Amino acid sequence: MKKLINDPNDVVAEALLGMEAAHASLSVDHANKIIHRAQPPRPGKVGIISGGGSGHEPLHGGFVGLGMLDAACAGEVFTSPVPQQMIAAIKLVDGGAGVLQVVKNYTGDVMNFDMAAEMTASQAGTRVVSVVTDDDVAVQDSTWTAGRRGVGVTVLLEKIAGAAAEQDRTLDQVADVARAVNANGRSMGVALTSCTVPAAGKPTFDLGEADMELGVGIHGEPGRRRVPLAPAKDIAAMLLEPILADLPFTSGDGVIAFVNGLGGTPLLELYIMFNEVNTLLGQHGIRVARSLVGSYITALDMAGTSITLLKVDDDLLSLWDAPVNTPALRWGT
Amino acid sequence: MKKLINDPNDVVAEALLGMEAAHASLSVDHANKIIHRAQPPRPGKVGIISGGGSGHEPLHGGFVGLGMLDAACAGEVFTSPVPQQMIAAIKLVDGGAGVLQVVKNYTGDVMNFDMAAEMTASQAGTRVVSVVTDDDVAVQDSTWTAGRRGVGVTVLLEKIAGAAAEQDRTLDQVADVARAVNANGRSMGVALTSCTVPAAGKPTFDLGEADMELGVGIHGEPGRRRVPLAPAKDIAAMLLEPILADLPFTSGDGVIAFVNGLGGTPLLELYIMFNEVNTLLGQHGIRVARSLVGSYITALDMAGTSITLLKVDDDLLSLWDAPVNTPALRWGT
Amino acid sequence: MSENLSAAAMAQWVRQFATLIAQNREHLTELDAAIGDADHGANMDRGMSAVVKALDDAQPTAAGAVLTGVGMTLISTVGGASGPLFGTLFLRMGTALGDAGEVPSQELGTALRAGLEGVVARGKAELGDKTMVDALAPAADALDAALAEGLPLADAVARASEAAATGRDCTTPMLARKGRASYLGERSVGHQDPGATSVALLLEAASELGR
Amino acid sequence: MSENLSAAAMAQWVRQFATLIAQNREHLTELDAAIGDADHGANMDRGMSAVVKALDDAQPTAAGAVLTGVGMTLISTVGGASGPLFGTLFLRMGTALGDAGEVPSQELGTALRAGLEGVVARGKAELGDKTMVDALAPAADALDAALAEGLPLADAVARASEAAATGRDCTTPMLARKGRASYLGERSVGHQDPGATSVALLLEAASELGR
Numbered sequence A, B: 001m002k003k004l005i006n007d008p009n010d011v012v013a014e015a016l017l018g019m020e021a022a023h024a025s026l027s028v029d030h031a032n033k034i035i036h037r038a039q040p041p042r043p044g045k046v047g048i049i050s051g052g053g054s055g056h057e058p059l060h061g062g063f064v065g066l067g068m069l070d071a072a073c074a075g076e077v078f079t080s081p082v083p084q085q086m087i088a089a090i091k092l093v094d095g096g097a098g099v100l101q102v103v104k105n106y107t108g109d110v111m112n113f114d115m116a117a118e119m120t121a122s123q124a125g126t127r128v129v130s131v132v133t134d135d136d137v138a139v140q141d142s143t144w145t146a147g148r149r150g151v152g153v154t155v156l157l158e159k160i161a162g163a164a165a166e167q168d169r170t171l172d173q174v175a176d177v178a179r180a181v182n183a184n185g186r187s188m189g190v191a192l193t194s195c196t197v198p199a200a201g202k203p204t205f206d207l208g209e210a211d212m213e214l215g216v217g218i219h220g221e222p223g224r225r226r227v228p229l230a231p232a233k234d235i236a237a238m239l240l241e242p243i244l245a246d247l248p249f250t251s252g253d254g255v256i257a258f259v260n261g262l263g264g265t266p267l268l269e270l271y272i273m274f275n276e277v278n279t280l281l282g283q284h285g286i287r288v289a290r291s292l293v294g295s296y297i298t299a300l301d302m303a304g305t306s307i308t309l310l311k312v313d314d315d316l317l318s319l320w321d322a323p324v325n326t327p328a329l330r331w332g333t
Numbered sequence C, D: 001m002s003e004n005l006s007a008a009a010m011a012q013w014v015r016q017f018a019t020l021i022a023q024n025r026e027h028l029t030e031l032d033a034a035i036g037d038a039d040h041g042a043n044m045d046r047g048m049s050a051v052v053k054a055l056d057d058a059q060p061t062a063a064g065a066v067l068t069g070v071g072m073t074l075i076s077t078v079g080g081a082s083g084p085l086f087g088t089l090f091l092r093m094g095t096a097l098g099d100a101g102e103v104p105s106q107e108l109g110t111a112l113r114a115g116l117e118g119v120v121a122r123g124k125a126e127l128g129d130k131t132m133v134d135a136l137a138p139a140a141d142a143l144d145a146a147l148a149e150g151l152p153l154a155d156a157v158a159r160a161s162e163a164a165a166t167g168r169d170c171t172t173p174m175l176a177r178k179g180r181a182s183y184l185g186e187r188s189v190g191h192q193d194p195g196a197t198s199v200a201l202l203l204e205a206a207s208e209l210g211r
């Protein structure tokens, strides 16, 4: 295992020390592993927290700041945080208008955030609403299963809901915006290599030199199927077709197109992918209203990419354009 | 070779298409492979161009925009651009106040930029000044050799000189600022894996599972020596000690501390490295005035990191803090 | 394990479980790598190490309190799916045992069933969904039946352990419908469920102490 | 190669050089990977492919103009260190041959020396710095000497080719003091210089045509 780390057990704690030292706008509650804005909550603003297993950086801690999250709870690598963390985070960010929890749809995340909401409601009386993202079309959806995984849409949702909260919309309104984002967003990813969980010390899966894992999860969960390596053009089509078919997106729609790197893939390749995505969308008559290209929701050191499309109306678009000032996304401020 | 590309020969051209599509603030001259601001040059402002081989993204194209570069010339992967590109870029960005060329110290880059400056001077009469970065302490310096490589300082220089130009400082003043940055900045890097040049199709060097290459170059040039893998804490010391000794930096100095990822290394690890760097600097009494953590000058898909320290005075610091609005660095606007 | 459930016996069981988890840490992680995210071994080991540490620091004097303490520690140190689920399992078992210092051994059956119900309430998994429930439910059934037959606790626990092991093995051909493995659809078939494997270790720990 | 240097002969030489570069593309890249950045083969091949394409489109009628055209094409398509250096080499050779349609074969010696001087002026490398100069300078010396001895062009070129090959081989034990390999210091020792290898191919191309 080749990683810039010390003891695998200290990975999360030490990264939080680094984040705190690097960003004056952030504070860290090290006991509870919470990254939060250095400024106290603005009264009347809905607080937004998120969190999840670590290993997806900059998600979520890198999205804490004006116009996005108020706090992020960092779990162990690929393991959701525990209820105590969310309870403490809710307390930190509560400005009297209630708190929205952004939860990616994994059994562990959902249960731990739910327990936190239950305990907070019974103890502190703060109103807590959870919105769950489940945008990964690689997973067969069904009410009989855990449903789909939450992936790339989470980034867009945190930005857009964050902007809505900054406008002093109510908790229900912010939650509605968040649900609209999840309802209109779809994603799918592909891995060229496995990731290596530090505590495991070896790659999660073996992938032949000529193979890739189509529909991989951001924790290295196996995807739809293993297929031969393909040119960027074909990969873009393999990822886009299921996305486009699922919502479905139709000609004339405006979208935010998000090409994401999974941690081990350089920007050069992401721009090549974006070029293919942009071309394919043009062929489908879909208008790229905004775009985002970079590594924003990663799977440790995995080489690969995911594509997320979010169908936008004017409200979502103006919320996307609103000022944001976080370590990983920043504009308009 | 596992890459999100089509034909290796089309890598640069297709990435430029993607960049142009992704960023409304940029335009691309595809014939000359120049990324430039969509806005025409502001009369009276010194134009700043840079460029070099591709494969270091976001450097340089991702740094084109308000407060930083006016244009970037993209060469083939790891191969400097040709004079015609710089000649065309100089013409594009000339606002009547002359043009600064930021050149990394590689024989090819220096020669091609020099030829461009010579030809421009003899043809168009535009005043062109080149500033060469040579901050890599891994390389033994000597007047008998090609000197040191230009690496991480280039990013900081482009930001700071860009801010100086935006203030309508003269070409000589901007060049002086640029030289001051290079004179006060030092870097060193380490590779955990080789990069793979697309046209070569296989890793540039073999590196054992338990080894790393200390002092590696951003083109996969071999470094000072091959050493066993080490914890982040020790790697930080191995990189920092030669840097600190070289200028030398002394107790009480304020620095911009820049922990850079080489393309295949995720942010999680960079924050762990930054924590170690920050701690070590504290032990040396060196004050981290500002910091930058992320993958800004990469070596394709190489896993590894580089550390850059820039000793700053008030002028350099206020230029660093000045507004910048580019795809890869953005604040204050 | 004596015929009355004491705090000491409960602590011994929990410590033995922690030992088995530590020994099987890599195995559990490998099972999770195949159909999940390669952290189940680390998760359970982190939690059970914290449990042992807490027991070293201060051990409750009531049997039930030992188990609720374990549940609280698991919930606050594990995270993921197994944190709330194993946490709930122990919490409910402890609550079912009540406040008494020692409780009659039959109560273990009641406790295990309460724990199972807690897990089902939290995770909504049914039998056959390829989760820890597939080991836990047969174990609870076997324990109840054995105790009803009037078997001594040690024998009853041994039967429950066998049932858990069989339940664990039966997860291999199943198609996952809950938890992370469910994302795999058909590709989850042919792999043993990590959580069910941990449950089997929990019952194995009990049965080892009974021997 | 005839005793007068015609545009056709120059074009034939250049085309043969392009062929040898294409055949040695991987070899050149491997040499560059060891002490540089693994692009010399791609660089030279990209440039010489463009040269051949330009010659296919329109071939100048003067010997010198063929070579200056090659130089311009290399400068505008190669980049890196080899673009300006090989570009300058051909530019200066072409300029030295002048505007005449055909020039006497002795002029090739003058041209190669002019090219060498251009490379040294541009790159500041001295003999022994482990660069293309270490193959080019001995080749120019050998060609001059052979032509001065009155050897036929074919034989003179063959001698120059041998000298270039020897010069190329001599770069292996050298410590690089110019170009990217110089960053390696002591670690550059024991590797053959890629640029010198390309120069040896250039002279080999000439000598093959002479046979």
Ligand SMILES: Nc1ncnc2c1ncn2[C@@H]1O[C@H](COP(=O)(O)OP(=O)(O)O)[C@@H](O)[C@H]1O
Pocket (backbone or CB within 6 Å): A078, A079, A080, A106, A107, A108, A109, C032, C036, C037, C039, C040, C043, C044, C079, C080, C081, C082, C083, C085, C119, C122, C123, C124, C125, C130, C131, C132, C133, C178, C179, C180, C193, C194, C195, C196
């Ligand atoms: N809804 C559920 N009900 C019961 N057990 C579940 C459920 N979801 C997951 N599990 C159990 O949790 C185990 C995985 O635990 P673990 O790997 O620690 O958490 P995570 O899946 O969050 O990484 C699975 O093997 C399964 O037995």
Ligand SMILES: Nc1ncnc2c1ncn2[C@@H]1O[C@H](COP(=O)(O)OP(=O)(O)O)[C@@H](O)[C@H]1O
Pocket (backbone or CB within 6 Å): B078, B079, B080, B106, B107, B108, B109, D032, D036, D037, D039, D040, D043, D044, D079, D080, D081, D082, D083, D085, D119, D122, D123, D124, D125, D130, D131, D132, D133, D178, D179, D180, D193, D194, D195, D196
């Ligand atoms: N200053 C110099 N003078 C002469 N030749 C040089 C000089 N610098 C580099 N070279 C030659 O250029 C070759 C490398 O070319 P190439 O790999 O194409 O360019 P780059 O080094 O820019 O990647 C070296 O092998 C060497 O022969």
Ligand SMILES: [Mg+2]
Pocket (backbone or CB within 6 Å): A053, A078, A079, A080, A108, C037, C039, C080, C081
């Ligand atoms: Mg997990």
Ligand SMILES: [Mg+2]
Pocket (backbone or CB within 6 Å): B053, B078, B079, B080, B108, D037, D039, D080, D081
């Ligand atoms: Mg090169």
Ligand SMILES: [Mg+2]
Pocket (backbone or CB within 6 Å): C032, C036, C037, C038, C039, C040, C080, C180
């Ligand atoms: Mg797991």
Ligand SMILES: [Mg+2]
Pocket (backbone or CB within 6 Å): D032, D036, D037, D038, D039, D040, D080, D180
């Ligand atoms: Mg090279």
